[in-house]
Amino acid sequence: MTHFFAHSGDPADLGTWQTLPDHLDQTAGLAAAAAQTAGLSRCAELAARFHDFGKYDPAFQRRLHGDPTPVDHSTAGASLLLDRAPAGPQRLVAEVLADAILGHHAGLPDTNGSDAARARRIGRFRQSDPVPADITAATQIDLAPAVAEIIGKIRPGDGFDLSVAGRMVFSCLVDADFRDTEAFYASLEGRDIPARDWAGLQDLLPALTGAFDTRMAGFGASDLNRLRSEVLRHIRAQAALAPGLFTLTVPTGGGKTLASLGFALDHAARHGHRRIIYAIPYTSIIDQTAATFKDLFAGLGDVVLEHHSAIEAEQPGAEGRDKARLAMEDWAAPVVVTTNVQLFESLFAARPGRARKLHNIAGSVIVLDEAQCLPRKLLLPALRMIEVLAHHYHCTVVLCTATQPAFDSAQLRQGGLPLAGRELAPNPETLAQDLRRARIVQGGPMTDSDLVAALGASHQAMVIVNSRRHALSLFEAARSEGIDGLIHLTTRQYPTHRRRILADIRDRLKDGAPCRLIATSLIEAGVDLDFPRGWRAEAGLDSIVQAAGRVNREGRRAIEDSTLTVFEAVDDPVGGEIAQLAKAMRAVARTRNDLLAPEAIRDWFDEVYWRVGPERLGQPMVDAFGLSRSGTDLPYRTTAEQFRMVEDRMVPVIVALEGAARAEVARLDVAEISSGKLARALQPFTVQIPAKDRDTLIRNGHADYRRADLRGDQFCVLQTPSLYRAESGLWWEGADYLGDDALQTFMS
Incomplete structure (x- = not known):
């Protein structure tokens, strides 16, 4: 009997290799489990079962035995699903699953357009299908259970709804593929996978709520603190309301961060949410908010994940051990504190590493702190994504700010949110006066x-x-x-x-x-x-x-x-x-x-939002996702390129000036320590700079990738300490023409 393998082991002992059926079965089980909260288990399982179908190609098996010839193994499964799907709902589902399969290494494709688009890749593959005909003929596919799930996640003719379902399936597939690959190589190399099994939010809620109540009871009795306590009591009393969209309008200094956390804890306990996600516009607030939460829940173990530095560079097409070494964050923590950039660019991402976390957003309470900071040019796609998460994926979203923007559908006439009657704070107009x-x-x-x-x-x-x-x-x-x-x-x-x-x-x-x-x-x-x-x-x-x-x-x-x-x-x-x-x-x-009057703030938001028109608020990105009787048109990759909250792509440089940072950098040499664990440890010592400027630093010897042979291009470490000044931070301008001696003179 011919054995087909997914991953290689000891060249002298094929018994150490992972068989392809085992990898497909195990990945399918993991993907189905990951997709439960999103309600897409059958879709994710089916995508996983066929994601590596192309590894039945004899050329891929030769590659595992040392042949260096590149092999496309991601198209065969997508092509098979599309070939077996009749017109109608099954064809629609097959196209969504095909996109996830095609993208599980290179990223979600567009349906049409470039050579990397779904249509062209499938067309090229069908000219010479390399999978043995007997294996293809013996393969059974049942799309009906997946159809039932997808139909429940889209409103009639809504291509944007469909695209979000596709992203959720993609996230589950990528996460499951990563986990199974990581588990295989950890077992092969006799090492343990670093512990990162977070406790579930529901199990932690009694302790978290107890710690929160103790802290709130310890505040002083000033007039301002008494007012903050009244606001908190009112907001927590709304936790029994049905999940969905809320506003929380409390002037600066009114305690809205802790009040929103109190609401999130109580609301999750009432409605079964599985994590709390805080999205914040500025890294400075992340530092503060994460520190506040960690201090609040000190003694309760690993509860809060702080994620903003994005040490997650990927090797396109990473396979085998390379894939297991990628530093990708999955947001499985009970409480996540992150940036707007991380949250929204991940929700619109095409790359596997960034999209891997999406299925863990389903079933969450999401607090958008300082919601007014959403950029105008991306406003409508961002709001539409918020609405879909609340409508289809059991998310509660709280728009939390001192200056509530005009996101209500009564003000933002195209693309606004149904926010009438969903304010959590007591009488924002009076609060604005009392807290002035x-x-x-x-x-x-x-x-x-x-x-x-x-x-x-x-x-x-x-x-x-x-x-x-x-x-x-x-x-x-x-x-x-x-x-x-x-x-x-x-x-x-x-x-x-x-x-x-x-x-x-x-x-x-x-x-x-x-x-x-x-x-x-x-x-x-x-x-x-x-x-x-x-x-x-x-x-x-x-x-x-x-x-x-x-x-x-x-x-x-x-x-x-x-x-x-x-x-x-x-x-x-x-x-x-x-x-x-x-x-x-x-x-x-x-x-x-x-x-400072609420009327002035409303006038300003009216001026900058609805008067400019939907075109300038990003509506074309929403309308680009098409769904019709003839099929789907899902421009995942194009939209990911367009949905940039920061114009210049920012990338991390590690500044290892402190003993703790130097110790973590040294641990990059230890193959047994996962890149993900090291990325989290080094995050507090990173500075985000434009990608082109990091390239300049590397080219001129001022920075380099530590242990690129082991970690790839994930951990860029500053090599010229004089480029960092205590008063002004990392200086990267001028690195293209100044050597180290000149830089020290120039910056002194």
Whole structure:
């Protein structure tokens, strides 16, 4: 009898190799289990059973025995499903499953277009099917159970619904394939798979809720804390409401982060959700929120996953041991704290590593903290994805912010969400008045010299500008004037470093020490700082209001003395999107004297959202997914390229200046330690930079991939320590023409 293998073992002992039927059976079982919460078990099982059908190709078997000739093994199973499916619903399902199979190494394809699209790949394969005819003839396929599942996940003619179902199946397949491959090679090499079996949220809920209640009971009895407690009680009382979409509108300083967590815990206990996901726009808030949750649940074991650095570079077409070494995060933790970029770009991703986590989003309570930060150009596809998760995949989504955007379908007429009657907070209008602690004033044009003078005259104050470049130049100008207590905070600094800086700022503010902070918008949404006054460069009104929330946050000062001055940055004028948002802010300021009033915020969101029209809010990305009697048109790959929250692709560089970071980098040499575990450990020591700039650093010897032979292109480590400065973080500009000696002189 001829044996067909999926993965090779000891060349001298075929008994150590994994047979193809075993791999297909085991992957199918894992995929079906992963898809249960999404309600797509039969679909995922069927895709998994045929994902490696092309390994029956004799050429692939020769490859396992050492023939280096590349072999496409991902098309055969997709072609077989499409050949066996009659027109109608079965054909539709076959196309969705075929896309998952075609993409399980190279990524989800478009239906039409490039040479990598489904139509062209299937057309080329059918010209010379290499799978033995007797194996194909003996293979039985039953699409009916999968059809029943898919039909339940789409509304009539809704191609976007269908695309999300396809993404869920793809996620389950990729995750199952990875796990089975990892388990085989771990067993072959006599090593244990690193423990990462998270406890289930439902099992943990009594302990988590107990820890939460204990912490809330320990807050002081100030007027502000009493108001926060009333808000919390009201919000938690809404947990019995049916799962779905909610808004939570609480002004800055009203305790909305902890209130939303209390709601999420109670709501999950009532409705059986299996994890809580916090998505946050800025890494600085992730640092703070994850630290708050970890401290809150200390002593309860591994509960909170903090995921933002995206050390997940993949080798396209990775197979065998290479696949098992990829650092891919699956979000199986009971509580996940991540970025908007990670959440939404994963939901629209085509790449296997990023899409692997999607099935674990099903059945979650998702809190979109600072929901107003969703980018305008991607707004409608993002909102549509939120709606589908709530409608079809048992998700509850809370839009949590101090400045609730106009996402309601009554305001955002095309693509809005059904949010009427779903506000969790008690009377947001009254709360806005009760929690007011600062005022906004107009400062007019201000030069950098004006700002430096204003900082110098203020014992404690902050200046927020719109670009890292401006923040750094302003910091250097202020430092040249000898201003005491000067601090610069930037995303160029790695997370552990930023946490120390923020702790120092809080200590200075509390102790009355000099503290003059210059930063970008990374501090203005959710960062727990309390300055007496501040200056904010013109931007959107949502940013202005958030910045005002860092002034007199704890309400210890008179409102009249607690000012945020909005100014026109003469030396760094804004352009592009920020200029448009600032223009809308000025238009509202001409008709509303009080920019902190809920009416002003509503006017501004109306101005920047529904008046611009659906085309500029990303509606074409929603409409691109087609479903008709003639079949599907699912542009997965094109949409993944278009759905970019950050224009330049950002990639991580590890800054191993601290002992803890150096120790983790050294562990990259240990083959038995998984890349995923190391990626999580190194995440607090990474800085995200544009991909082209990282390439420049590598080309000039300032960074390199540590143990590329073992880890591939996943762990890029800074090799020139002088490129990192405590005051300004990682400096990558100029690395193309300056050597190490020149850099040290240039940066001194």
